[in-house]
Each structure stands twice: as structure tokens, then as C-alpha cells.
Amino acid sequence: MNRKTLVLPAVAGLLTPVLAACGGSTTGGKSGNAIVVGTTDRFTASGDAPAPLDPAYAYDVGSWNILRQTVQTLMVQPRGDGTPEPEAAESCGFTDTGNERYACKLRKDLKFSNGDPVTAADVKYSIDRARALKADSGVFALLSTVDTVETQGDNEVIFHLKTADATFPFKLSTPVAGIINPKDYEKGKLRDGFQVDGSGPYTMQAEVKNNELVKATFAKNPNYKGLLTPKNDQVQLESFADSNAMSAALDKGDIDVMTRTMAPDQIRQLQNKTNSNVNLVEMPGLEIRYLAFNTDAPTVKTKAVRQAMAQLIDRAALVAKVYGTQAQPLYSLVPATITGHSNSFFNKYGDPSLSKARALLSKANITTPVKLTLHYTTDHYGSATAKEFEVLKQQLNDSGLFDVSVEGSPWDKFRPAEKKGQYDVYGMGWFPDFPDADNYLAPFLDTDNTLGSPYTNAEIRNALIPQSRRQADRLTASKSLTDIQDIVAEDVPILPLWQGKQYVATRDDITGSEYAMNSSSTLQLWELGRGVGG
Known part of the structure; x- marks a missing residue:
């Protein structure tokens, strides 16, 4: 070979x-x-998701892969990695020292595919539309730091941010910031079906x-x-x-x-x-897989139950049995190859331990075995997902502390049920919107998070996420990012499993x-x- x-x-x-x-x-x-x-x-259109390819709604890797070919963004990551570069824009950059004012100048003679000129007003329309629609996919949260969008002439757009956001150029490279023609996309309504224009x-x-x-x-x-x-x-x-x-x-x-x-x-x-x-x-790969918890659900509302699962699950054995060399155990929401990663879950729980898990449940007066259903999607992350959840089930049940069953559903049913809070524990994957630690933390922990999770932590939302976004040098942001990961390991609203x-x-x-x-x-x-x- x-x-x-x-x-x-x-x-x-x-x-x-x-x-x-x-x-x-x-x-x-x-x-x-x-x-x-x-x-x-x-790619399915349904009553729960009638507009799968509208940039203001789409928020999964499959639909984004269609939009990235067709809907232009101001910025783009060259060959998908590294620092974003101007795409529909001729130039973009922060114009202040506080990373709160970001200005872009459009390329000359930019046109939609039908020949209509692309103007700064179209950019403003596109961004404002996504923010106003607030689709239940949660994708609009990527634009949460935008306060107002200003135009100067036909070719200049200025973003005034609510707070410093060094990651904003990355966010302008994602499809939710895609430039659309107001003729094709109504202001107050998602565009149903599969037609895409850009x-x-x-x-x-x-x-x-x-x-x-x-x-x-x-x-x-x-x-x-x-x-x-x-x-x-x-x-x-x-x-x-x-x-x-x-x-x-x-x-x-x-x-x-x-x-x-x-x-x-x-x-x-x-x-x-x-x-x-x-x-x-x-x-x-920057793909991660994790278990998510509806922290309001009676079965997992007590933190000790979630901590006991974190203490029992053997990631190394899971990866070896299902994925082999194609994945590696993950001990944080942030992958090991991203600046700011910390092995917070390993630091807290160490190797799997039945005695430690039993002590956690006993101290919280939890009756065992704890009966749970782990939900997963049958057709979104590949056929190996079913085997993965059987291994998780066996690991938890072998402890005698849990009585776990598993249930799989196709994505078009799984995702709406998850968003409605119908699952207590469920498996999800995450493909980053951009390769920065912020994008493995804020989408799950900030206001309007993508999971619709009831879990809130004031320190994370009000102090640590804003602190990390003030640092253009992402290595300098590591202290805030590590603190967030340590809190997640303590509270376990999400349990990371592996990186592929x-x-x-x-x-x-x-x-x-x-x-x-x-x-x-x-x-x-x-x-x-x-x-x-x-």
C-alpha cells in the first residue's frame, strides 16, 4: 500500500x-x-422542522454542509481550519481595542446567483432576521453578542457588540451569518422546504x-x-x-x-x-460525543446520580470495543487538540470506580438501582451508535447501581423530542461551528443553549464566558476556560465520552x-x- x-x-x-x-x-x-x-x-422536512435548510434555522452538520456550498458568509476559514479570512468581504476587522466594534467592507460587484447585487443592507437583513426569528434550533445564539448592525453606504457593515467577543470573526464564518436575498427569504417567517439561494x-x-x-x-x-x-x-x-x-x-x-x-x-x-x-x-477530528441530561427530570435531578455515572463509565473500554483507533477517550467538552482543553473529568473522577460511585449515591440517599433510559438517534451519527449505547448500558448495569435500558429513534423524531425535554438522558454529537474552546462550552452552557438545557450556572454565564471572550490570544483565555470545564465536571450537566x-x-x-x-x-x-x- x-x-x-x-x-x-x-x-x-x-x-x-x-x-x-x-x-x-x-x-x-x-x-x-x-x-x-x-x-x-x-435531510427531512416535517411539522417540527419544516425549514431544514433556512440559514436562520439549520444547526446540524449535514444541513450546514449544504449551506456552506451555496450561501456566502463575510468570513470563511481557509480549508476549514485556522484564522478566518474575508470571503464575501474584502476586509474585516475590529476597529477598537475592546473587541466590541467589528467592521466589514464588501467585495466590489458582489452578486447573488440570480444576478441581484449583494449590498450591506442585505447583510444587515440576514443577520437581523436570524436574530429576530430565534428559531428553536438555537442557532441564533451564535449571534448573541450582536447589539446592532449598522450600514454605511452599499458596501460597509459595522457590528456593534454588547460585549467583547474575540471569537466573532469565527461566528461570521458560520451559515447562520449567511447572506440571503430578501426577495427569497421573508423577514418574519422561515423558508419551508429545501430550496436554497445565495x-x-x-x-x-x-x-x-x-x-x-x-x-x-x-x-x-x-x-x-x-x-x-x-x-x-x-x-x-x-x-x-x-x-x-x-x-x-x-x-x-x-x-x-x-x-x-x-x-x-x-x-x-x-x-x-x-x-x-x-x-x-x-x-x-474535532467531533465529540457526549451524554446530556435534563437536569430538571426527577431521575437525574440529583447531582449525585450524574456524578455516579461519570464515576462508572469506562471511556477507554467503550472506545476500544466500538471505535478502536478511530476515536479516543474524552475527559472534557473541549477536545484535547483545542487550546484551553483541560482533563477536568479525569482530574475529578480518575479511573472508573464502583466503590466511589456507590459512596456518591449513598451520601445523597439515592435508592439503587437507579432506573434510567438512555436515548440515542439511530441514523444521524452512524450505525455504530447502537453498539455504543449497548456498551454504556452494560457498564452501568454491571455496577448494580443502575437499571438502564436504551431506546433509539430516527433523527427527525429524536431531535424534536430532545428539544421538548422528553428525554432524561440522551446521546448527542457535536461538530464545532468553529475550532475554538468557546464553541464547545457556550453553546451548551450559555443562555439560549442549543440543547434547551435547564441547567444554569451564574458564574459561567455572567463571568467566565465573557472573560474568555475578551482575550484575542486564546492561550491567555485558558484560565477562564479551565474554570468552566471544572464546574461542568462537578455538576455534570453533560458527560463527555469520546473524540473522533x-x-x-x-x-x-x-x-x-x-x-x-x-x-x-x-x-x-x-x-x-x-x-x-x-
Whole structure:
């Protein structure tokens, strides 16, 4: 097997991606010249979520991966990592010493895909609309530090912030800050369905069956002006029911690229193949998985119950049994490769201990075994999730302190039920909006958090999060960030489990595969091309 290392611009401390290239050749996918990309992400419109692709609503990695191709933002992270750079903007920056005034100047002759000019008023409209709609996905909270948006002429936008926010340039690179045309998106209403319009590198046509997007066709936008350089004219993103169906399509040549989420066994098989026309790219991952608690629910309202679970769960055994080398145990909400990470859960609980867990429950006068149901989604994070929850169930039940059952639901039912507080304990994943410790803490702990969690901590919200955002040097913010992580380990509103790597498999005539998906699981379809395999 021919192996070579490829270097990406990366967050400090991350490993570089590895491409395992196995010889052979192929004629590519069966959709003409379009590069066909497979995913197991599901895109469903329902009564609970009628507008899955509206930038003011969308807040999961799958829908963001569609928006990032089509809806332009003022800033963008180059190849997904590192310091944000101007995209729809020609220049952006703080204009004061307190990180509370941020100004952007738009590129000249910027246009939406239909030819309408993009103006500063459109930027203001887009930001103000998302903030005003306050969709129940919670995505608007990314803009929570915005006080007012001001325009000066057609090309300058000024953001006046309520408080210092050194992470604001990152937030302007996320789809909730995407620039939309007021003609296409009503001010006071979400845009139902799957139509997307913007000024990004591609336009998109949706193929929909039974209220589900099954294929998105991206065509190069001739009016696009920005930092990105599409290396293809057309890409199709096809949604598969599971990883086995996606893998079969790759083997048959029906698709050219296989992305998230592949099963652990599939990845191991591709790693071990010595004669294949498929290349596997392994890259650092910023994805995390965790258990979340409805801290108002009677079963887990007492902190000692949550602490006992933290004391019992053996992360190393969980990862070894389910994910092998494709993941690593995680002892904080902040991944080990992000500046500001602290092993707060290990520092507090150490290795798994039955005696310590029993003492926690006994001291709180909790009757054992504690009966719980762990909920998980069957189709959003990959097929290995079911096995993961069986391992968690066994670990807790083997202690004799818990009586745990597990229940899985598809994402279109799971997510609305979770937001309504119907689950006491449930499993979730997090793919960062941007690679900064703030984005692993504030979305779960601040006001209007993405989980709708009833847990509140005044010190975190009123002091520590604002303190950390005042520091443009993120290393300087580590003290505040560590204090937040230590409080989370004490109160356990969320229990981190593991941090995973990212993988992409491509047929060997596809170029740019090492950049097709970044460490945050962002698809960068503009990087893909068709050429000579190696």
C-alpha cells in the first residue's frame, strides 16, 4: 500500500491528515461529469422542522454542509481550519481595542446567483432576521453578542457588540451569518422546504421524495466572487439510508466519494486493503460525543446520580470495543487538540470506580438501582451508535447501581423530542461551528443553549464566558476556560465520552480528497476535481 502524508493548515496541536492510496484506476461515478458524493446525513422536512435548510434555522452538520456550498458568509476559514479570512468581504476587522466594534467592507460587484447585487443592507437583513426569528434550533445564539448592525453606504457593515467577543470573526464564518436575498427569504417567517439561494460558489437543485432530500446537485455559480476556487463544475450530494448502502454504491462506481458517516468496520477494511481503486483519507477530528441530561427530570435531578455515572463509565473500554483507533477517550467538552482543553473529568473522577460511585449515591440517599433510559438517534451519527449505547448500558448495569435500558429513534423524531425535554438522558454529537474552546462550552452552557438545557450556572454565564471572550490570544483565555470545564465536571450537566477522527474514501481518479472534509466535518466540495489517480 502506497502511503504519503499531506499537510493541511491546521489548528495548533492537530495531526496532519494521512492518505492511504491503493493503486488502480476508475472511470468515476455514473452521473456524467459530475462528481458524486455520498453521505448518510438525512435531510427531512416535517411539522417540527419544516425549514431544514433556512440559514436562520439549520444547526446540524449535514444541513450546514449544504449551506456552506451555496450561501456566502463575510468570513470563511481557509480549508476549514485556522484564522478566518474575508470571503464575501474584502476586509474585516475590529476597529477598537475592546473587541466590541467589528467592521466589514464588501467585495466590489458582489452578486447573488440570480444576478441581484449583494449590498450591506442585505447583510444587515440576514443577520437581523436570524436574530429576530430565534428559531428553536438555537442557532441564533451564535449571534448573541450582536447589539446592532449598522450600514454605511452599499458596501460597509459595522457590528456593534454588547460585549467583547474575540471569537466573532469565527461566528461570521458560520451559515447562520449567511447572506440571503430578501426577495427569497421573508423577514418574519422561515423558508419551508429545501430550496436554497445565495451568492456562494454553487447553486443547488434539490431532488425530494416523501419530504426528504435524497440528492442535491451543486452547479458552479457563474456570479460567484470570493476567496474559494471551485475545482469542478458540478457535484452531486446523495443521501443514503446507511453506511452499507453508501459503501456498495462506491464499490459499484455509482458514487465517487464516501463521506460521513462510515462504520468502524468499513474504515478498518479500507485501511487494510492492499489492492483497491479506493483511497482512504484519515484526518484529525474535532467531533465529540457526549451524554446530556435534563437536569430538571426527577431521575437525574440529583447531582449525585450524574456524578455516579461519570464515576462508572469506562471511556477507554467503550472506545476500544466500538471505535478502536478511530476515536479516543474524552475527559472534557473541549477536545484535547483545542487550546484551553483541560482533563477536568479525569482530574475529578480518575479511573472508573464502583466503590466511589456507590459512596456518591449513598451520601445523597439515592435508592439503587437507579432506573434510567438512555436515548440515542439511530441514523444521524452512524450505525455504530447502537453498539455504543449497548456498551454504556452494560457498564452501568454491571455496577448494580443502575437499571438502564436504551431506546433509539430516527433523527427527525429524536431531535424534536430532545428539544421538548422528553428525554432524561440522551446521546448527542457535536461538530464545532468553529475550532475554538468557546464553541464547545457556550453553546451548551450559555443562555439560549442549543440543547434547551435547564441547567444554569451564574458564574459561567455572567463571568467566565465573557472573560474568555475578551482575550484575542486564546492561550491567555485558558484560565477562564479551565474554570468552566471544572464546574461542568462537578455538576455534570453533560458527560463527555469520546473524540473522533474524520475519514473520506474516494475513487482514485478524484483529486483534492485530502481537503474534501475538514476536522470539523465540513464538506468542502469545491476542493474536489477529477484527474489521474496515483
